[in-house]
Amino acid sequence: MADQKIEFYKGPAGGWGALRSVTNALLRQDIPVKGAKTLLSANQPDGFDCPGCAWPDRNHASSFEFCENGVKAVAAEATARRADPALFAKHTVAELMAKSDFWLEDQGRLTHPMVYDAASDKYVAIEWDDAFALIAKHLNALPDPNRAIFYTSGRASNEAAFLYQLFVREYGTNNFPDCSNMCHEPSGSGMRPQFGVGKGTVTLDDFEKADAIFIFGQNPGTNHPRMLGELRAAHKRGARIVSFNPLRERGLERFADPQDKLEMATLGSTPISTHYFQLRVGGDFAVVKGMMKHLLEREDAGEQVLDHDFIATHTSGFEALEADLRAESWSVLVQESGLAEAQIREAADIYRNAPAVIACWGMGITQHQNSVATIQMIGNLLLMRGNVGRPGAGPCPVRGHSNVQGDRTMGIWEKPPTALLDRLQRVFGFEPPRAHGWDTVSSIQAMLDGKGKVFFALGGNFAAATPDTYETWKALRQCDLTVHVTTKLNRSHVVHGREALILPCLGRTEIDMQAGGVQGVTVEDSMSMVHLSHGMNAPASPQLLSEPAIVARLAAATIGHRSKTPWLWLIEDYSRIRDKIEAVFDDFKDFNARVAVPGGFRLRNTASERVWNTASKKAGFFAHPVPVDTPSHRARARLRDTVVFTLLTTRSHDQYNTTIYGHDDRYRGVFGQRRVVFIHAEDIKALGMKDGDWVDIKTVWDDGHERRADRFKLVAYNIPRGNLAAYYPETNPLVPLASVALDAGTPASKSIPVVLVPHAVPAAAPAAADVALV
Numbered sequence: 001m002a003d004q005k006i007e008f009y010k011g012p013a014g015g016w017g018a019l020r021s022v023t024n025a026l027l028r029q030d031i032p033v034k035g036a037k038t039l040l041s042a043n044q045p046d047g048f049d050c051p052g053c054a055w056p057d058r059n060h061a062s063s064f065e066f067c068e069n070g071v072k073a074v075a076a077e078a079t080a081r082r083a084d085p086a087l088f089a090k091h092t093v094a095e096l097m098a099k100s101d102f103w104l105e106d107q108g109r110l111t112h113p114m115v116y117d118a119a120s121d122k123y124v125a126i127e128w129d130d131a132f133a134l135i136a137k138h139l140n141a142l143p144d145p146n147r148a149i150f151y152t153s154g155r156a157s158n159e160a161a162f163l164y165q166l167f168v169r170e171y172g173t174n175n176f177p178d179c180s181n182m183c184h185e186p187s188g189s190g191m192r193p194q195f196g197v198g199k200g201t202v203t204l205d206d207f208e209k210a211d212a213i214f215i216f217g218q219n220p221g222t223n224h225p226r227m228l229g230e231l232r233a234a235h236k237r238g239a240r241i242v243s244f245n246p247l248r249e250r251g252l253e254r255f256a257d258p259q260d261k262l263e264m265a266t267l268g269s270t271p272i273s274t275h276y277f278q279l280r281v282g283g284d285f286a287v288v289k290g291m292m293k294h295l296l297e298r299e300d301a302g303e304q305v306l307d308h309d310f311i312a313t314h315t316s317g318f319e320a321l322e323a324d325l326r327a328e329s330w331s332v333l334v335q336e337s338g339l340a341e342a343q344i345r346e347a348a349d350i351y352r353n354a355p356a357v358i359a360c361w362g363m364g365i366t367q368h369q370n371s372v373a374t375i376q377m378i379g380n381l382l383l384m385r386g387n388v389g390r391p392g393a394g395p396c397p398v399r400g401h402s403n404v405q406g407d408r409t410m411g412i413w414e415k416p417p418t419a420l421l422d423r424l425q426r427v428f429g430f431e432p433p434r435a436h437g438w439d440t441v442s443s444i445q446a447m448l449d450g451k452g453k454v455f456f457a458l459g460g461n462f463a464a465a466t467p468d469t470y471e472t473w474k475a476l477r478q479c480d481l482t483v484h485v486t487t488k489l490n491r492s493h494v495v496h497g498r499e500a501l502i503l504p505c506l507g508r509t510e511i512d513m514q515a516g517g518v519q520g521v522t523v524e525d526s527m528s529m530v531h532l533s534h535g536m537n538a539p540a541s542p543q544l545l546s547e548p549a550i551v552a553r554l555a556a557a558t559i560g561h562r563s564k565t566p567w568l569w570l571i572e573d574y575s576r577i578r579d580k581i582e583a584v585f586d587d588f589k590d591f592n593a594r595v596a597v598p599g600g601f602r603l604r605n606t607a608s609e610r611v612w613n614t615a616s617k618k619a620g621f622f623a624h625p626v627p628v629d630t631p632s633h634r635a636r637a638r639l640r641d642t643v644v645f646t647l648l649t650t651r652s653h654d655q656y657n658t659t660i661y662g663h664d665d666r667y668r669g670v671f672g673q674r675r676v677v678f679i680h681a682e683d684i685k686a687l688g689m690k691d692g693d694w695v696d697i698k699t700v701w702d703d704g705h706e707r708r709a710d711r712f713k714l715v716a717y718n719i720p721r722g723n724l725a726a727y728y729p730e731t732n733p734l735v736p737l738a739s740v741a742l743d744a745g746t747p748a749s750k751s752i753p754v755v756l757v758p759h760a761v762p763a764a765a766p767a768a769a770d771v772a773l774v
Helices: 015-028 032-039 068-077 085-090 093-097 101-106 128-141 158-171 185-195 204-209 227-236 261-265 284-300 308-314 318-327 330-337 341-352 371-384 404-409 418-428 440-448 469-477 547-559 574-584 591-595 631-638 681-686
Strands: 114-117 122-125 148-152 212-216 240-244 254-256 275-277 357-361 394-397 454-458 481-486 499-504 512-514 517-519 521-524 529-533 645-650 676-679 694-699 708-716 723-727 752-758
Touching (some): 128 547, 148 440, 158 404, 158 418, 158 574, 185 371, 227 240, 227 254, 308 371, 330 341, 404 521, 529 591, 676 681
Parallel strands (some): 212 240, 357 394, 481 499, 676 708
Antiparallel strands (some): 645 752, 676 723
């Protein structure tokens, strides 16, 4: 582990630092040659889809695109390390529980299905048939199928997700918590009633045509590095790039493309943002509303600002929005945004003078109480000048995991549309359950209440990714059975039910051999491109099964006696699964033929055609008041004599979702540690503390339940006063289960009211990076 230090980074994102990081990642996993060869097949027509983020590859058939994040994901999956039965024989679950999240995943690829043995407090090997029989026994013994919960990670392929939702619905429930519930659920919840689709309308070609790109609540340098290539190209041709973020993020400032020989040789770089506005945490709503108010004022001054023809032909609700904007107070907008009125007007003028505008956003928007309303405000801004459904313009929610959007397309949703259920009934000959199921937060509550008894996870790290950590752990431990399909060991496997299984699966980079030969799977990226993925590495163990095979064999074991679906026949050749997908979803007509074409195909997006599948058959303007009654507002009102901060949780640069690749956050200057909290220098002084002091973080909530995360180092940082930032999952215990986005249910992890108190450091404190979440 690197020495612990704070040494602020002065270089650009990417560049030689990224290359060194890639080299270290490959060497660390003992695959310097194999890893490099594997990487050359990422996102290629005859290769595999990157298991990292959902940012698209241009035409999915281009030359290799360097991505530090993708390299780490591929290296972690293609590692030579093995978490085999011998590892579990050495450690009790109690011992594993005391290990850090980094240590758990660093043990390497799982090789055998494992079952928990309560007598020894260890996992021991089990045969696949016995594992499926155990799960089927529990599922079929439940008095009601709705007592079972089926979680889905965004890494599951379309084929696996389709079979999964089919099995679970034929079993009898719509309990489908998934990673969408924890990240971009508000995007769909806001966009569907506004545009008639829950997805972004733009493609990569639109980034070549945009005159301005507005980026809200997103850090592409860490979370979607390949996006920086598009932003770099846009900047070079003169597009305005406007970023709104409480933190100064290096990836939004400057970027050195590792594939640009001149830039690398000269240590040069390209600016990214032409304008950077550091608003307060959660201030995006007020900023966007202020921008729209400015546009109206310019119209009142005699300028032609709004696209009146578009508004009249394609939208509804503008009059109500207009009245609401005119009544809004500039003082409220300034106070709640954290920006000066002149800054808001400056941003609005950039938008006003740009013929075509794309608006991008990430979880810095979606993980707030008022995220749905904020997204609809961004949609309002685009609609005012007709920036939806034409070249170079449109909304662009940038999703995280590689197939999180595809999983939802395949039907992984606790609120299934009636049309989907009707089609499943017609194609497969069973009556699907019609009642809505539990999402992520309500699933946790159901387990706490004793209603959820079996928890099955198709990928992911539920125990680490979810809010209110210790309540979530309590919930999982109350289950009769917990099952996790996974490639590597993680926190969720040691926070288990009374009985527990770990089922190891193939990774995206590995050859999937079935009875019909080598199989490929499909995924859908953030821009609705569907493409085929083939692994190239030998499986980490001959014991591994593919995700489709695991789902099909479980279905056969559980409901095979009453199901008309030929589960085992379907997985002999995945083209058969795709034929069934085509039979259920009209947009997948000729699926197998279309996906065989290099680059795949794009699913239809009606909003990009200005066809509005909304209740009014028009795009909708939505008026919302500025949020002035958030948890932070209420906490400050209750504790007038106490300094209450608003904390946002974030990733380090050496992390993807809950996977910790290392203990460095290069761009923020943090090395060898993770328990740090970023804070304005003046706020440190106001607390009577100094940079480097240790503090405990406590949530301010009104339910009487203590939530705390102890021993974090203060790091003076360029962040607005009154705001803090710290890494998750270490800070997930601070997020109350009840703190969710209105009308979406997503945990509001980016706006937690907290206080800081001094921490008494023991004389021989453990290394911060070695402290487990517990």
